[in-house]
Amino acid sequence: MSTKIVIDPVTRIEGHSKITIQLDDQGEVVDAQFHVTQFRGFERIVQGRPIHEMPSIMARICGICPVSHLIASAKACDQILAVVPPPTGIDLRRVLNLAQIVQSNALSFFHLSSPDLLFGFEADPAQRNIIGLARAHPQLARDGVGVRRFGQQIIEWLGGKRIHPGWVVPGGVDAPLPAETRDRILSTIPEAIAAIERALAWYKSSLVQWEDEAASFGDFRSAFMGLVDRDGNIDHYDGLLRVMDADGRYLADRIDPTTYTDYLGEAVEPWSYLKSTYLKKLGYPDGVYRVGPLARMIVAGQLGTPRADLELDEFRRRLGRVPSSSFHYHYARLIDTLYAAERIGQLLSGPDILSPRVRSFAGINSNEGIGVSEAPRGTLLHHYKVDDDGIVQWANLVIATGHNNLAMNRSVRQVAKRYVKSAQLTEPMLNRVEAVIRCYDPCLSCSTHALGEMALHLQLIGPTGTVLDEIRR
Amino acid sequence: MTGGVVVVGYGNALRTDDGLGWYAADRLASDPRLTGATVLQRHQLMPELALDISAAALVVLVDASHTLSPGTVTVTPVERANDATTTWSHHLSPPSVVALAHELYGRAGDVFLVSCGVESFEMGDGLSPAVGAALPQVVDAVVELIASCAAEHRAAK
Numbered sequence: 001m002s003t004k005i006v007i008d009p010v011t012r013i014e015g016h017s018k019i020t021i022q023l024d025d026q027g028e029v030v031d032a033q034f035h036v037t038q039f040r041g042f043e044r045i046v047q048g049r050p051i052h053e054m055p056s057i058m059a060r061i062c063g064i065c066p067v068s069h070l071i072a073s074a075k076a077c078d079q080i081l082a083v084v085p086p087p088t089g090i091d092l093r094r095v096l097n098l099a100q101i102v103q104s105n106a107l108s109f110f111h112l113s114s115p116d117l118l119f120g121f122e123a124d125p126a127q128r129n130i131i132g133l134a135r136a137h138p139q140l141a142r143d144g145v146g147v148r149r150f151g152q153q154i155i156e157w158l159g160g161k162r163i164h165p166g167w168v169v170p171g172g173v174d175a176p177l178p179a180e181t182r183d184r185i186l187s188t189i190p191e192a193i194a195a196i197e198r199a200l201a202w203y204k205s206s207l208v209q210w211e212d213e214a215a216s217f218g219d220f221r222s223a224f225m226g227l228v229d230r231d232g233n234i235d236h237y238d239g240l241l242r243v244m245d246a247d248g249r250y251l252a253d254r255i256d257p258t259t260y261t262d263y264l265g266e267a268v269e270p271w272s273y274l275k276s277t278y279l280k281k282l283g284y285p286d287g288v289y290r291v292g293p294l295a296r297m298i299v300a301g302q303l304g305t306p307r308a309d310l311e312l313d314e315f316r317r318r319l320g321r322v323p324s325s326s327f328h329y330h331y332a333r334l335i336d337t338l339y340a341a342e343r344i345g346q347l348l349s350g351p352d353i354l355s356p357r358v359r360s361f362a363g364i365n366s367n368e369g370i371g372v373s374e375a376p377r378g379t380l381l382h383h384y385k386v387d388d389d390g391i392v393q394w395a396n397l398v399i400a401t402g403h404n405n406l407a408m409n410r411s412v413r414q415v416a417k418r419y420v421k422s423a424q425l426t427e428p429m430l431n432r433v434e435a436v437i438r439c440y441d442p443c444l445s446c447s448t449h450a451l452g453e454m455a456l457h458l459q460l461i462g463p464t465g466t467v468l469d470e471i472r473r
Numbered sequence: 474m475t476g477g478v479v480v481v482g483y484g485n486a487l488r489t490d491d492g493l494g495w496y497a498a499d500r501l502a503s504d505p506r507l508t509g510a511t512v513l514q515r516h517q518l519m520p521e522l523a524l525d526i527s528a529a530a531l532v533v534l535v536d537a538s539h540t541l542s543p544g545t546v547t548v549t550p551v552e553r554a555n556d557a558t559t560t561w562s563h564h565l566s567p568p569s570v571v572a573l574a575h576e577l578y579g580r581a582g583d584v585f586l587v588s589c590g591v592e593s594f595e596m597g598d599g600l601s602p603a604v605g606a607a608l609p610q611v612v613d614a615v616v617e618l619i620a621s622c623a624a625e626h627r628a629a630k
Binding site: 060063111130131138141144146149152 | 487514554577
């Protein structure tokens, strides 16, 4: 008789989910699925709201990456106003977005994943946590606290608070940067860079321990997608979409992100509230692609900051131009964080960063807007339609975790088949199944949004277990 | 006192009474009796707070409690957690964050938790009548605690 193993809830990720693993009569894994069990529905909530409220409402989607939604939303609103923010307004948005990348990447690597990497996937769960980390490797734990604090402080100093800040508005930002805030941020950058580089050195020295995991933690051929600038180098705030296949060939290059529906399809499955986004060119479900730090390191030509570019060169020497394993998200995430810290310094050193011109004003000039940026977990799209009064009629959000959904499910199946044996089911096996999900650092609060109607299967079951009635929608 | 005073009001201000810490922090930040104290608002106790706790002489955490009856205010000292076991995902308990301060930075200030029993954790951005009525008591409890600790410190000198 076949058996189902359920891991519920999956821990150390953002949000609520479960994993089911299906075994056959011989106890071998035949299938596994990653179910997102929470539902949010922001696309419906915002219908009827005025456009100027959108950035603040959308920031409430998430407590981890509110800034990402704030920025993508404001960019969609820019299009509806048909304005281009002043250059300084754009640079300040870039700084805020990069600070968000830093703090969220730090949470993922240092606080959520490093206990597994330090102690091993076989270690006692009582030790495999942040307190255990602090005892065994206090410098790594202190660096985690320091790097995350660095990103959060920038968000707080610019946006007024760490979580759900305002400041970014349609047309730019609502206040210029005071010189003392710039100087305060600049003074904290050297220590943040030093901490990230210590973590990179430690990670690279321990990478050899994880060859087995790297070979089974989502190690498969797929495409990768991210934003690049007009020269093909990384761009977290703006830019053009690039999709690269497993052999390094471009499936799409430098395409206008507002044409995303020509390239990306969205599918729903009855067993999860998380949409599965796929490449239309390859169809569903074969059109698997990955986004986020690993994809950014793959699709970008260069990064454009000296220390991060050196690390990217080494990353490519070690792993090749298109690493196939999702285990390498961890490595890529650290380089992404280093780039962000360096780039913040570059932007704040610009000659016009203190300019008082930070916002463009306009009324409703278009009935549709699409905002795109790179969030910590990957490419984020906000797409709105409004009436002539600027009242939202329709919204669609395509979230990084949705882009990665097909890849996450494939990864869970691969890890389960490699490590889960029903005859000797152990906690370390299950930990690995969870850990492969953590490679992607999914943000489920962000990603559970409806495509059309909510997938719903309701059964009315009598006391004897008989299905009396059922509705599918 | 050396090291200063840090007050941390925490919770979710969009879940009615769970936002108690935020409302208290708003009042404490402008309370003339608390000049010189650093007042923070946080959704959760995160590892980064360990640095503040290690640097402060006195830390007062203000949180809503679902175990106390609505409007009941208590003040309790927070001891360092003795063991490392935690199911931590994104936040820490008060004893765990104190333990983390010790592990990472070698010390922690005196830490107290001011709690107020809640009536509702439903969605909403206001306090229930019972907790709203108790808010001044929460603020006074924090002010009196800080004054009392300062007096003890002076007496010990």
